[in-house]
Amino acid sequence: LEPTMTQLVGPLRKELADSLFSCRVLVVGAGGIGCELLKNLVLTGFKNIEVIDLDTIDVSNLNRQFLFQKKHVGKSKAQVAKESVLRFCPSANITAYHDSIMNPDYNMEFFRNFQLVMNALDNRAARNHVNRMCLAADIPLIESGTAGYLGQVTVIKKGQTECYECQPKPTQKTFPGCTIRNTPSEPIHCIVWAKYLFNQLFGEEDADREVSPDTADPEAAWNPADAAARATASDQDGDIKRVSTKEWARSTGYDPVKLFNKLFKDDIMYLLTMDKLWKKRKAPLPLDWTEIQQIESSQEESCGMGLKDQQVLGVQGYTQLFRRSVETLRSQLIEKGEGAELVWDKDDPSAMDFVSAAANLRMNVFSMNMKSRFDVKSMAGNIIPAIATTNAVIAGLIVLEALKILNSDFDQCRTIFLNKQPNPRKKLLVPCALDRPNSNCYVCASKPEVTVKLNVHKTIVQALQDKILKEKFGMVAPDVQIEDGKGTILISSEEGETEANNNKFLSGFGIRNGSRLQADDFLQDYTLLVNVIHSEELEKDVEFEVVGDAPDKAPAPSAPEEGKNIANGNKDSAQPSTSSKAAAEDDDVLIIDSDEEPSSSTMEASPESSNRKRKHHDADDAASKRKRLDQQPSDDDEDIIALD
């Protein structure tokens, strides 16, 4: 008979009890999984726990992050979690950090303090980073994630198992510019457009995220000179590209009527002149402000049954919403003063109203069924539904794996999937053997190497740093040398040192087809050799390609397809795995990382906006970083390790 953990009998059990008492563990994240995990750790007998989270508490957290109450909204998650835990376990030794784990203060030496690290994160960038730190410090890492009813736990140990980055994960789905600007066919395209529009009008303008009709659309095969004569372009200059959307909007005083007519009438009519686009597609139908005002204002049933947000309004309703939100955002801008910019925040009512209205009006133009604000918010904010119980189960499984690690029963460790329904073998919880490291992994291989295809004449150094090394390859503060015999330094992580290089093209440094770059992130103790292949034939909107990457996949449905569950029976227990792909297809669910839109300029931004956010991160000093942490609460939503 084996007794419960808190009451131990026998020599082996005593060793485990002692190690629980003396070991130090790090919990990264104090949200859904984090709260449950902290509770479980102290009840199990762990004594020395450090927890870090950059976030503050939001009311939407309260349905599951049970260490927090309404009165705590706005406060630091890590701090309040610690206080709540101490109330039922005063003898626990807990250190809380209201900070980002990607802060260079948390270096290898910091990580080496711990016998075990457990992630309770909600975004890939942080997971990649902690993965590397644990590899560098050679500390076992327990990874986990949840979404809705689904969850997953796995163990990462350098040299023995796959690391978090051994298998490529599907990247967040992006859409081609012309789909967003010219030919949307799904509500999500309109929502993305509306978010771009928000930034172009009220926030930080981004040349990569235009909203106006894309005249360079290859599908339009359209003669600019010709159409310029025909087009009823909204811009006075006659050339849409020359005046920025924001400048134009400013010139009209952010007049909602003028904005409405430009976006939903004039620009649409312009698109109509690109007639090739509409040969096989339903052509968009422009809206007219005056006409809409004249529609009998139908009593839009305020149905007391549902949530107000879940109503789908009519064109008139969204037009009113558009006008109101523009006016509100305009005054917010004015209040902030000269040169002010607003930041998109799904929890800011006017920002959300604006996107909801603009997206729906565009959906209407393109003959799509409109969506409620509730649904738009889900899509615009990348919200992942979440409940307490899934997190509770996963947190329980994390501790069980932790005990195995501390007991040196490493061969007992597993990846465990929590499904919504039992599989044909009746399993709701599916354990799978851990896989060995991928010898070609661009992170944990002995000499990681990748090959990147790009245009050396068109790629600037800044793009290499931000989009390739940071966003794609997860570095936080890269240093890059060219392997040209001279060791020319292209990028230095020291602020200001190589700033002059940022806007220069790579070719200007002699980089060409076959060149090799050595990229280092000293914090992560990570060196990556980048082989450059020059190409002038990349697809439109594609700046670079990693050779050997699987093409981007659309998000998979969230339920396991029964048809796929052909018994890969050997996956289900202690037998060696044949291939990790089999594990993914067997019983588990292909779950996509989906970074929820943060509510302000926090560190862990979604890939969409991470470029700009990371720029801010680098440029600021520590003081202002910490200050930003105290700003508006940002949502946390657990995402999951994706398996290919």
Add this chain to the structure above:
Amino acid sequence: MIDTIEKEDNIISEEEAAQYDRQIRLWGLDAQKRLRGSRVLLVGLRGLGAEVAKNLILAGVKGLTLLDHEQVTEESRRAQFLIPVDADGQNQAQASLERAQLLNPMVEVKVDTDAVESKPDDFFFQFDAVCLTRCSKDLMVRVDQLCASRNIKVFCGDVYGYHGYMFSDLGQEHHYVEEKPKVVKGSNEANDGPEAKKGKVDPNETTMVKKTISFCSLKEALEVDWTNEKAKSSLKRTPADYFLLQVLLKFRTDKGRDPQPDSFAEDSQLFLQIRDDVLETMGLSSELLPNTFVRYLQMQKLMGGLDAPHRNFFFFDGLKGSGVVDYFGSK
């Protein structure tokens, strides 16, 4: 009772909408309303009970009654997170009340310090669902029987070391809905040219399909006849945890408590004895039941009527990390 939503409960307040947002996005507003109209009884406030209490309160049920006649001891206090450190000697349910209530002020949390055995039948009739932990087999069978007549859902569960089980009886006719993707035929609003003419599955559109399944009583589930050929052939695929449960329930009945590490030697002997007896009575070999135990189990059953419920046992083996759903009883 939770099939109909009372008139007053039709409106969801702003406060609820904000707090329950992330779960409404998962199981829908309707399910949230049903939860909000449900009164639940929870028996037993040890580790498992505390977890169940937390989960139900956070989910936003109308009322939760915490019933436990036992007193707080050092052991029970260390097992759960609702009892304050200075509460030794108090009633366990009473000691858990304050922290439980703070989890969600919108839920009515009540305490009952009586022993569940002493409760008359009609006590249970005020609830929509009953969750039983740490109860004797006889009590569970009795409660299950009388609840069945009133369409009250019954859930039983326990944790033993590294093992755990949950049993559910949702009645002879349990209705639920399943979300299925809608297949759209003909050209529709999506302007995708020629493709729009073909019928296609629109990932964004789903339809709700109504279903009904039946559950058997706990008595039936525990009195499966293993001597017939069909049952014997299914033995290989039967989780050993089912037999472990039988043995542990008998231990609990005979000894009035669960096996304790403190009385390891005495208990292990008795346990093995009971194991032999129970399996022999069933006409089965003792080899069926190895000695391994439980750690964690969550009773995570929803009464929202959404999705196929797990039918009718869930067994968790913490050493293997496996969780299995299986059905015992007449089908």
